[in-house]
Amino acid sequence: MSTQTTDEDSEATGQSDSEAPASSPGERRRAEKRERQTEKARQAAETESDEETVLLKVFRYDPEVEGKREPRFDDFHVPFYKGMTVLDALIYARDTYDSSLTFRHSCRQAICGSDALFINGRQRLGCKTQLSDLDEPVRIEPLPHQDVVKDLVVDMEHFYDQMESVEPYFDPDELPSDDMAEQRQSRENREKIKMSTRCIWCGACMSSCNIAAGDNQYLGPAAINKAYRFAMDEREGDERKEKRMEIMEQEHGVWRCQTQFSCTEVCPKDIPLTEHIQELKREAVKSNLKFW
Amino acid sequence: MAEQYSSFQRGGTRWVLQRLTAVFLIGVLAFHFMLLHFVNHAADITFLGTQARMSQVGYFATMWLFLVTATFHGVNGVYNALINMGLEGSRKRAVGGVLALAGLLLILQGTRVAIAMTNLL
Amino acid sequence: MYEHDVLVVGAGGAGLRAAIAAHEEGADVAMVTKLHPVRSHTGAAEGGINAALHPEDSWELHAYDTMKGSDYLGDAPAIDTFAQDAPEEVIQLEHWGMPFSREDDGKVSQRPFGGLSHPRTTYAGAETGHHLLHTMYEQVVKRGIEVYDEWYVLDLAVTDEDDPSERECHGVVAYDIQTGEIEGFKGRKGTILATGGPGQVFDHTTNAVANTGDGPAMAYRAGVPLEDMEMIQFHPTTLPSTGVLISEGVRGEGGILYNAEKERLMFEHGYANNDGELASRDVVSRAELTEINAGRGIEDEYVHLDMRHLGEERIIDRLENILHLAEDFEGVDGLDEPMPVKPGQHYAMGGIEVDENGESCISGLYAAGECACVSLHGANRLGGNALPELLVFGARAGTDAAGADIGAPEIETGYEAKSEDGDLDSPVELGAVGGTDVAADGGAVTGAASTVEAAVERARERVDSLMDGDGVNHAEVRADIQETMTENVNVFRNEDGLKQALRDIRGAREHYQDVSVHDPSRTYNTDLIQTIETRNIIDLAEAITAGALAREEFRGAHWRQEYQYRDDENWIKHTMLAWNDGDPELYYKPVILEGAEKTYEPKERSY
Amino acid sequence: MSQSYDRGTIEDFGRWRDFSAGMWAWVFHKFTGWVLIGYLFTHIAVLSTATAADPTVYTNTISGLEDLLIVRLLEVGLLAVAVFHILNGIRLLFVDLGMGLTAQDKTFYLSLVLTGAIVVASVPTFVGGKL
Numbered sequence A: 001m002s003t004q005t006t007d008e009d010s011e012a013t014g015q016s017d018s019e020a021p022a023s024s025p026g027e028r029r030r031a032e033k034r035e036r037q038t039e040k041a042r043q044a045a046e047t048e049s050d051e052e053t054v055l056l057k058v059f060r061y062d063p064e065v066e067g068k069r070e071p072r073f074d075d076f077h078v079p080f081y082k083g084m085t086v087l088d089a090l091i092y093a094r095d096t097y098d099s100s101l102t103f104r105h106s107c108r109q110a111i112c113g114s115d116a117l118f119i120n121g122r123q124r125l126g127c128k129t130q131l132s133d134l135d136e137p138v139r140i141e142p143l144p145h146q147d148v149v150k151d152l153v154v155d156m157e158h159f160y161d162q163m164e165s166v167e168p169y170f171d172p173d174e175l176p177s178d179d180m181a182e183q184r185q186s187r188e189n190r191e192k193i194k195m196s197t198r199c200i201w202c203g204a205c206m207s208s209c210n211i212a213a214g215d216n217q218y219l220g221p222a223a224i225n226k227a228y229r230f231a232m233d234e235r236e237g238d239e240r241k242e243k244r245m246e247i248m249e250q251e252h253g254v255w256r257c258q259t260q261f262s263c264t265e266v267c268p269k270d271i272p273l274t275e276h277i278q279e280l281k282r283e284a285v286k287s288n289l290k291f292w
Numbered sequence B: 001m002a003e004q005y006s007s008f009q010r011g012g013t014r015w016v017l018q019r020l021t022a023v024f025l026i027g028v029l030a031f032h033f034m035l036l037h038f039v040n041h042a043a044d045i046t047f048l049g050t051q052a053r054m055s056q057v058g059y060f061a062t063m064w065l066f067l068v069t070a071t072f073h074g075v076n077g078v079y080n081a082l083i084n085m086g087l088e089g090s091r092k093r094a095v096g097g098v099l100a101l102a103g104l105l106l107i108l109q110g111t112r113v114a115i116a117m118t119n120l121l
Numbered sequence C: 001m002y003e004h005d006v007l008v009v010g011a012g013g014a015g016l017r018a019a020i021a022a023h024e025e026g027a028d029v030a031m032v033t034k035l036h037p038v039r040s041h042t043g044a045a046e047g048g049i050n051a052a053l054h055p056e057d058s059w060e061l062h063a064y065d066t067m068k069g070s071d072y073l074g075d076a077p078a079i080d081t082f083a084q085d086a087p088e089e090v091i092q093l094e095h096w097g098m099p100f101s102r103e104d105d106g107k108v109s110q111r112p113f114g115g116l117s118h119p120r121t122t123y124a125g126a127e128t129g130h131h132l133l134h135t136m137y138e139q140v141v142k143r144g145i146e147v148y149d150e151w152y153v154l155d156l157a158v159t160d161e162d163d164p165s166e167r168e169c170h171g172v173v174a175y176d177i178q179t180g181e182i183e184g185f186k187g188r189k190g191t192i193l194a195t196g197g198p199g200q201v202f203d204h205t206t207n208a209v210a211n212t213g214d215g216p217a218m219a220y221r222a223g224v225p226l227e228d229m230e231m232i233q234f235h236p237t238t239l240p241s242t243g244v245l246i247s248e249g250v251r252g253e254g255g256i257l258y259n260a261e262k263e264r265l266m267f268e269h270g271y272a273n274n275d276g277e278l279a280s281r282d283v284v285s286r287a288e289l290t291e292i293n294a295g296r297g298i299e300d301e302y303v304h305l306d307m308r309h310l311g312e313e314r315i316i317d318r319l320e321n322i323l324h325l326a327e328d329f330e331g332v333d334g335l336d337e338p339m340p341v342k343p344g345q346h347y348a349m350g351g352i353e354v355d356e357n358g359e360s361c362i363s364g365l366y367a368a369g370e371c372a373c374v375s376l377h378g379a380n381r382l383g384g385n386a387l388p389e390l391l392v393f394g395a396r397a398g399t400d401a402a403g404a405d406i407g408a409p410e411i412e413t414g415y416e417a418k419s420e421d422g423d424l425d426s427p428v429e430l431g432a433v434g435g436t437d438v439a440a441d442g443g444a445v446t447g448a449a450s451t452v453e454a455a456v457e458r459a460r461e462r463v464d465s466l467m468d469g470d471g472v473n474h475a476e477v478r479a480d481i482q483e484t485m486t487e488n489v490n491v492f493r494n495e496d497g498l499k500q501a502l503r504d505i506r507g508a509r510e511h512y513q514d515v516s517v518h519d520p521s522r523t524y525n526t527d528l529i530q531t532i533e534t535r536n537i538i539d540l541a542e543a544i545t546a547g548a549l550a551r552e553e554f555r556g557a558h559w560r561q562e563y564q565y566r567d568d569e570n571w572i573k574h575t576m577l578a579w580n581d582g583d584p585e586l587y588y589k590p591v592i593l594e595g596a597e598k599t600y601e602p603k604e605r606s607y
Numbered sequence D: 001m002s003q004s005y006d007r008g009t010i011e012d013f014g015r016w017r018d019f020s021a022g023m024w025a026w027v028f029h030k031f032t033g034w035v036l037i038g039y040l041f042t043h044i045a046v047l048s049t050a051t052a053a054d055p056t057v058y059t060n061t062i063s064g065l066e067d068l069l070i071v072r073l074l075e076v077g078l079l080a081v082a083v084f085h086i087l088n089g090i091r092l093l094f095v096d097l098g099m100g101l102t103a104q105d106k107t108f109y110l111s112l113v114l115t116g117a118i119v120v121a122s123v124p125t126f127v128g129g130k131l
């Protein structure tokens, strides 16, 4: 636990053949650079060898770069301080050891939803996960069931498509005639939709759901929750709600949910997703019973 | 049942039926197990005993409903499980057709058996 | 090349509002943004949106509070327009479905906020910005406005007349982060910059990692002056380890600040005998730092913000996410113990000089939101005034860019507005290394398309050369800048420190000549993006520090050790910095105090 | 997602270890459901002997099968499968009604434990009796 080197051994085994003869000048340069970094890290390790470090095992993949086309795990030893999050550790690893380490992040405070990752077998936000809560080594992978673009970055397009397919916008039956008058909403109603409005589009839920993994057309927990947010908002009115329910009731809508609960478990905003989906199923049955 | 499996379907009819049959099945299945394993030991089943039970209209009706609901519940369940895996288009229709047919045959055969068990014929 | 009527760069609150407004005028709008819209930092705003909605309240009062808050460095036409339009914009948001917190009668709730004479801050729990951002993005989806997300705008496509006021902006050059493709975007009617704050210039900030001030830096280099850059707001309540913000809402609801001796410092040490914790941000930030410097800080680093006495129910009802923030990022349970807080960089009052219609001196180039300076906030922004600014001026910029007539602006921009030359006693040369850094095409091309094409060509060369070298990692340069800024251009400023900062920035700039990107990939190359951002950070850090060194007085957020008073005689004027093709020039322009209804009289700002 | 980049062993194996209670419940319910419907078909097939002209065929088939230990053991297995499916089915019905959602993991474990208990208790009845 006293070194901070990027673990040469595992890197070498991970990409043994591609590492050997550095063919292009660019590669030679990078190889040299890696050497320098290791050297730097080694020196740092010597001077602060009593410092505590954490071992990260990070998924690496780049479709373009020789040696990264085969996915592999890289090891990074990162000095630990109290309160350090997984995101902090990744940033440290990138800025200190390997500037090509790629991941999305922005707000650092669990509100932008960029850094949902698969950390020690669970979908979590890097910025909201304290290293001290995890077992070592900390295994960091891109979200499962999504195309990997590079390293920890996944393609979110499908997720966005699903979100947008539920007509995720407020669309009231009618508005107050006075332009300067607000629509009234009871506190109870706001309370009812409150949790559902918290979604930050991180995609953790969708990635955790086995059904979404199997059925590409399944709207998924986040999109259904988005629809719930509007369907339950009393300001919208009954006509709109009916149309929303039609979207929810389609083949790949609420009925696909098999109540696995993993979405609810991983949601960083603690949205009771399964509950919302189930409520919509009952709503749908209720509204259909009328015609029976 | 065939049109239940048409490609586009609004409303959770199958979903509700899956639950309703489940509720029914809880009762009958428990009853069935009790009767044929605890009250009457399985090894001691004879045709005469079966015939005696099946000739009661109430019991016959229950068992037949058991057959139908269990078939629906089971076949529909399998169908669902398959769509959950992302079955689409013609493959989906084919699977639906095969399952519906299998279910139908099962019910037919089951009904024949059930009738044979009575002393009516 | 992509072509649209109006291009909006950035999809935070300001960008989204501008896009909707332009779309409503019938323009073909596209948004180009380096983050997917919902990832923008507007989502982090917690406290609320000010608007005079109450019958007893009035826009004049709101304007007055804003002017007073600005310490008389705001321009009255901007402030009046802002206060007049804000209520309408807030109601508009409500009509778009924003889940505002409600009163018993179903109306939108309003709470008191620092520096306001009336409770006029509307809010949605403690996550107002999140809801504002998502509500507006939903409307963008509804309207089918095109969004190029994860496209990084590298540069503006501006013609190259000598006088920036004669230049025209025809669009931007952007880099598709996913594929590495560089493309031109032509904006037939206008280009609106809405790129947000420059928080990454400092290392302890409430801003996101993506808030690198790209817009102001690009506009600056294209010839638009930067205005009042020294006016940086430090928020008094940020968590010490991460800079995550604890909303002013906590103090609005009655939260109390204590020093290590458990004294209610705002009163017991006389920083604000009337308003106490609710005094404006600069006052509270300085109070805290003074306490800490006097040895009354906790662990010599922070003070305590206590909300326990509000009771669990009220805290959960109105400030629930504060509990989560304190727990997740500082490991503190706000229901059980006081939260540690210290000042952190929060907001830039200054930015791209624009008029009330959002237009800069370069025709066709607009800016809105935190990256712009209409001069609404002057020397100090009131809490809850930035979000309505995004709405009001985002909408105006969008409408104007789409070609609708919203009246001629009263605020003048560009060199024409200059009242006085500046004279900066800088220890080092400012601006581009090695003389000029020409923003545009050298005057060779004319016409919109060729301007964009020329800009694309330059961008391609620049990216190629960055990818090619084998130099230092940009992270080192960035860290140097952040360090010196936090050390020297913080809440407390003095001449020596500022000069040191300028020297350090120069050093970093020279160092930057040697940077290169080490990731050879064209796919999602964040190394490249951050390297380019670092250049922007350098330009902005220099502008901020130059402004701070120039302004020899103490006004609003700008405190100078040598000048402990507000000098209305000499300093009711804006500090302007023009890039001047690589050789920055300082000058001043007057502040407009004549408003629509009345002329504002500078009064002492006491709380 | 079919077009996902193939993450090889990372994606294919190892994931199950990360499954949570609700996912296991789903997997088991699925498995037991399939076994049950499979059994239903077999069961009807076996019972079809009743359609034979001679009633002893039916009686003999049943008792012949019951004479095999393996069949009795399989029946215990069937019981386990059925009991779990019923208990978890009840759990799911409650979930559908929106009840006990926060205790979903506990009720799953409870189903498992109860299944175990019932099966153990039934073993004498099922396996016992003359072979």
Ligand SMILES: Cc1cc2nc3c(=O)[nH]c(=O)nc-3n(C[C@H](O)[C@H](O)[C@H](O)COP(=O)(O)OP(=O)(O)OC[C@H]3O[C@@H](n4cnc5c(N)ncnc54)[C@H](O)[C@@H]3O)c2cc1C
Binding pocket: C009, C010, C011, C012, C013, C014, C015, C032, C033, C034, C035, C036, C037, C039, C040, C041, C042, C043, C044, C045, C046, C047, C048, C049, C050, C128, C129, C151, C152, C153, C154, C194, C195, C196, C197, C206, C207, C208, C210, C211, C214, C215, C245, C346, C347, C368, C369, C370, C371, C383, C384, C385, C386, C387, C388, C390
């Ligand atoms: C923690 C916090 C709390 C706050 N609370 C409040 C509050 O309660 N009330 C209030 O009134 N104000 C508050 N503010 C201030 C207010 O939120 C911000 O000033 C405002 O949200 C800025 O919005 P914006 O649209 O200008 O920029 P942002 O929301 O930051 O958006 C910037 C956009 O520009 C894009 N972009 C940037 N650079 C580029 C580039 N080179 N190419 C392409 N796209 C680019 C980004 O992708 C992003 O979409 C708060 C600020 C913070 C940080």
Ligand code: HEM
Binding pocket: A257, A258, A259, B018, B019, B022, B023, B025, B026, B027, B029, B070, B071, B073, B074, B075, B076, B077, B078, B080, B081, D029, D030, D031, D032, D033, D034, D036, D037, D038, D040, D085, D086, D089, D090, D092, D093
């Ligand atoms: C006795 C009480 C029973 C109850 C309470 C019950 C309950 C349920 C429920 C609620 C489901 C739906 C799961 C979902 O869609 O999320 C289900 C699925 C299923 N059931 Fe039952 N069931 C019972 C008996 C049976 C019987 C007797 C059979 C066999 C004939 C059976 C076969 C199935 C199958 C195949 C599925 C689909 C499993 C899958 O998802 O792959 N069930 N059961």
Ligand code: SF4
Binding pocket: A198, A199, A200, A201, A202, A203, A204, A205, A206, A221, A222, A225, A266, A267, A268, A269, A270, A271, A273
């Ligand atoms: S519902 Fe939760 S997990 Fe899913 S996208 Fe929204 S915030 Fe993320």
Ligand code: F3S
Binding pocket: A208, A209, A210, A211, A212, A220, A221, A256, A257, A258, A259, A260, A261, A262, A263, A264, A273, A274, A277
């Ligand atoms: S994980 Fe999937 S199955 Fe339903 S409860 Fe959540 S959407």
Ligand code: FES
Binding pocket: A105, A106, A107, A108, A109, A110, A111, A112, A113, A114, A115, A116, A125, A126, A127, A128
């Ligand atoms: S960095 Fe924004 S959610 Fe983690």
